[in-house]
Amino acid sequence: MTDIQASGASKTVRVELGARSYDILIGPGILARAGEEIARRAPGIRAAIVTDETVAPLYLARMQDVLRQAGIASSAIVMPAGEATKSLSCLGEVVDSVLADRLERGDTVIALGGGVIGDLAGFAAGIVRRGMRFIQIPTTLLAQVDSSVGGKTGINSPRGKNLIGVFYQPQLVLADTEVLSTLSPREFRAGYAEVVKYGLIDQPEFFEWLEQHHAAVFAGGPERVEAVARCCAAKAAVVAGDEQEHGNRALLNLGHTFGHALEAAANYDSARLVHGEGVAIGMALAHRFSAQLGLISGQDATRAVRHLQTVGLPTEISQIPGPRFTVDLLMDKIAQDKKVSKGKLTFILTRGLGQSFVARDISAEKVSEFLAGQLD
Numbered sequence: 466m467t468d469i470q471a472s473g474a475s476k477t478v479r480v481e482l483g484a485r486s487y488d489i490l491i492g493p494g495i496l497a498r499a500g501e502e503i504a505r506r507a508p509g510i511r512a513a514i515v516t517d518e519t520v521a522p523l524y525l526a527r528m529q530d531v532l533r534q535a536g537i538a539s540s541a542i543v544m545p546a547g548e549a550t551k552s553l554s555c556l557g558e559v560v561d562s563v564l565a566d567r568l569e570r571g572d573t574v575i576a577l578g579g580g581v582i583g584d585l586a587g588f589a590a591g592i593v594r595r596g597m598r599f600i601q602i603p604t605t606l607l608a609q610v611d612s613s614v615g616g617k618t619g620i621n622s623p624r625g626k627n628l629i630g631v632f633y634q635p636q637l638v639l640a641d642t643e644v645l646s647t648l649s650p651r652e653f654r655a656g657y658a659e660v661v662k663y664g665l666i667d668q669p670e671f672f673e674w675l676e677q678h679h680a681a682v683f684a685g686g687p688e689r690v691e692a693v694a695r696c697c698a699a700k701a702a703v704v705a706g707d708e709q710e711h712g713n714r715a716l717l718n719l720g721h722t723f724g725h726a727l728e729a730a731a732n733y734d735s736a737r738l739v740h741g742e743g744v745a746i747g748m749a750l751a752h753r754f755s756a757q758l759g760l761i762s763g764q765d766a767t768r769a770v771r772h773l774q775t776v777g778l779p780t781e782i783s784q785i786p787g788p789r790f791t792v793d794l795l796m797d798k799i800a801q802d803k804k805v806s807k808g809k810l811t812f813i814l815t816r817g818l819g820q821s822f823v824a825r826d827i828s829a830e831k832v833s834e835f836l837a838g839q840l841d
């Protein structure tokens with residue numbers, strides 16, 4: 466496990482990747498320190514801030530102020546909010562804006578926003594001038610605990626999600642836990658599903674801690690900082706061991722095979738299902754499926770599901786509003802998922818609370834039998 470360094474109310478996690486190592490600073494008021502933290506590491510640079518129409522009115526002026534105070538001139542490009550922004554045309558707009566501003570290779574692209582902005586801006590940073598400096602300032606819980614760390618960047622194709630992109634690590638991640646207070650409760654909860662995921666992967670003691678402290682994590686304060694830091698440390702450790710997802714990084718997909726299939730079946734309609742909700746239902750399904758396969762006790766499966774329910778996350782397919790799904794539709798979506806190889810289905814299953822493992826040889830028949838029982 467990667468160390469967490471504490472200093473005052475904030476914490477630092479280092480992602481160890483040799484020459485490409487970087488710090489994640491986590492805590493309240495980190496945004497106010499962004500200028501000095503960036504200037505200290507890269508004096509004299511200029512910045513292009515990429516953000517979206519929801520985040521801009523909340524944080525853009527403040528961001529540009531603190532950069533200016535640290536001697537960093539910045540321009541901004543404000544994209545529409547939402548998943549549709551991870552497109553070739555929006556990528557083109559960002560790339561063109563960075564070039565039009567005459568930023569050089571040593572200058573920086575800053576992503577100020579959720580995972581959509583981080584994925585888009587990171588990809589742009591990775592390809593403009595063959596790779597500019599890149600800084601992540603994640604403003605959603607999901608982005609702070611997941612998408613801003615690890616270097617996966619990219620956009621969607623009409624043929625599927627995240628199909629176009631590069632691995633490109635940021636040089637710094639600044640996670641201000643106070644900015645999460647303007648998130649909608651639904652977006653916060655969705656990000657919390659990914660927090661629970663780290664506990665359920667391989668940290669039973671973190672899962673128990675969340676059972677006790679979830680209300681404080683939602684309310685803000687030191688528990689929120691602690692939770693974000695523990696997730697970042699867990700992701701940093703996985704990324705350090707498997708930067709380009711050849712092996713154990715797959716464990717981070719707990720709940721995601723079912724989750725992605727549900728998102729696809731709901732046509733990626735965020736009114737019906739957002740990613741974290743799909744992951745919550747997916748984790749509940751992975752635990753019930755593990756119980757059905759005799760890998761985990763019914764009690765442990767119920768305990769995982771109950772915690773998700775306690776914070777108001779969905780755990781049943783029937784909770785997704787809109788037209789009902791069929792087993793065939795879900796199996797079709799699972800088969801299209803990129804985690805399928807040579808006809809065998811790969812699932813992240815579990816042998817107990819916080820004891821997940823990669824199962825590469827699950828037969829489609831078992832999965833469809835299980836899903837039939839879940840759709841009743």
Ligand code: NAD
Pocket residue numbers: 517518519520523546547548551578579580581582584604605606607608611612613614615616617618627644645646647648649652740
């Ligand atoms: P998002 O970026 O769309 O943000 C969700 C919503 O919250 C948006 O409407 C946004 O404008 C708004 N918002 C952001 N910060 C806010 C704040 N502080 N206050 C109020 N509103 C705010 O979605 P997300 O959930 O952050 O990220 C989802 C994306 O992340 C997906 O595209 C997914 O593919 C990607 N992702 C990438 C990785 C990776 O490793 N690169 C990992 C997980 C997810």
Ligand code: MG
Pocket residue numbers: 611659721740744
């Ligand atoms: Mg996810």
